[in-house]
Amino acid sequence: MGAIRVEHLFHAYDDGGREVRAVDDVSFDVEQNAFYTLLGPSGCGKTTTLRCIAGLEEPTSGEIELDGVAVVSARGIVPTNKRPIGMVFQDYAVWPHMTVAENVAFPLKVAGDLSGREIQAKVMDALALMGMEQFVQRRATQLSGGQQQRLSLARALVRDPKVLLLDEPLSNLDAKLREQMRAELRQLQRRIKVTTVFVTHDQVEALSMSTTIAVMNQGRIVQEGSPREIYLQPNSRFVASFVGATNFVTGVVDAYDDDTRSAYLSTPAGPLCCRTEHAPEVGSAVTVAIRPEALEIGYEHPGRENLLEGRVQVGLFVGDAVDYRVRVGDQVFRVTGPQRSRFHRKDAVVLHVPADECVVIPDDPEVPAGVQATVQDQGAR
Numbered sequence: 001m002g003a004i005r006v007e008h009l010f011h012a013y014d015d016g017g018r019e020v021r022a023v024d025d026v027s028f029d030v031e032q033n034a035f036y037t038l039l040g041p042s043g044c045g046k047t048t049t050l051r052c053i054a055g056l057e058e059p060t061s062g063e064i065e066l067d068g069v070a071v072v073s074a075r076g077i078v079p080t081n082k083r084p085i086g087m088v089f090q091d092y093a094v095w096p097h098m099t100v101a102e103n104v105a106f107p108l109k110v111a112g113d114l115s116g117r118e119i120q121a122k123v124m125d126a127l128a129l130m131g132m133e134q135f136v137q138r139r140a141t142q143l144s145g146g147q148q149q150r151l152s153l154a155r156a157l158v159r160d161p162k163v164l165l166l167d168e169p170l171s172n173l174d175a176k177l178r179e180q181m182r183a184e185l186r187q188l189q190r191r192i193k194v195t196t197v198f199v200t201h202d203q204v205e206a207l208s209m210s211t212t213i214a215v216m217n218q219g220r221i222v223q224e225g226s227p228r229e230i231y232l233q234p235n236s237r238f239v240a241s242f243v244g245a246t247n248f249v250t251g252v253v254d255a256y257d258d259d260t261r262s263a264y265l266s267t268p269a270g271p272l273c274c275r276t277e278h279a280p281e282v283g284s285a286v287t288v289a290i291r292p293e294a295l296e297i298g299y300e301h302p303g304r305e306n307l308l309e310g311r312v313q314v315g316l317f318v319g320d321a322v323d324y325r326v327r328v329g330d331q332v333f334r335v336t337g338p339q340r341s342r343f344h345r346k347d348a349v350v351l352h353v354p355a356d357e358c359v360v361i362p363d364d365p366e367v368p369a370g371v372q373a374t375v376q377d378q379g380a381r
């Protein structure tokens with residue numbers, strides 16, 4: 001049995017006489033001890049979905065089960081304080097007039113089912129878990145951003161929740177601390193084995209921390225899968241463009257080889273061979289997604305397949321790589337080159353991409369009206 005079940009969840013509101021569906025028929029299951037991430041742009045419905053699970057929003061319709069117990073159904077709605085959850089908010093929501101220990105103890109005191117000695121013991125256990133026991137008497141306002149985040153986590157975990165809900169908890173941290181806390185949070189989740197739902201718009205956070213990612217757009221889940229599946233096998237142009245940088249190439253299918261699962265395309269950049277399990281119709285127009293790191297750049301290449309001749313426009317040294325822009329015909333490709341590569345502006349170069357790295361993107365018949373145009377805009381930037 002899964003730890004969380006969300007079934008046909010809708011959440012709509014009135015906007016001047018027009019119904020807006022913030023969450024539009026969302027369904028998913030989260031297994032015990034999984035780290036499940038809702039990923040998407042602002043306004044896609046991910047936070048509203050999380051707030052419905054927490055009981056902070058009342059959905060228009062649908063069902064939600066937590067640890068096998070229905071908390072939203074036709075029979076009624078279980079209030080937030082009766083749900084087996086802990087939650088961390090984007091702004092941490094620590095109380096500035098309380099000490100660290102008082103912040104962590106607050107939900108236990110509100111519950112009112114433990115003695116003072118039991119509360120103190122659980123508070124110290126939660127603070128020790130976060131490495132915060134030395135700050136017991138410090139005011140919350142005297143803590144750094146990272147310490148406030150750990151305090152917020154300790155308070156969320158002090159009740160031993162069955163489900164941990166995280167609403168963009170790393171977004172207010174600086175880049176270095178955010179990277180550190182990603183690792184700490186994932187290690188903590190694995191150690192205490194708590195089922196977690198994580199909301200973020202940051203693709204790196206989602207890819208590095210999750211067991212499963214659900215990509216959302218316009219109130220719907222448009223793809224669900226492991227981080228590798230989402231990144232390497234996007235099922236739409238929107239997913240390919242939102243999760244990481246992507247080059248899109250449009251072309252026409254000239255032939256398909258069933259034995260090698262290879263589609264042969266004519267494109268403005270040159271002929272391409274793509275491996276694909278789904279045979280596209282010969283003569284049909286398709287879009288191919290190519291990640292910048294999949295492109296090899298050189299002055300020449302010994303191969304004969306998937307070679308694109310172009311000219312360097314710019315190379316940006318970013319420390320661990322060089323971020324190139326290479327014009328091939330009328331299209332500019334983004335290419336991640338080796339750290340020590342030194343191709344200069346106006347250099348004539350050859351790009352090579354393995355057939356396995358050319359992902360044929362299907363049409364998006366299930367995407368709501370208006371999404372396709374938005375996706376095209378994202379792909380153009």
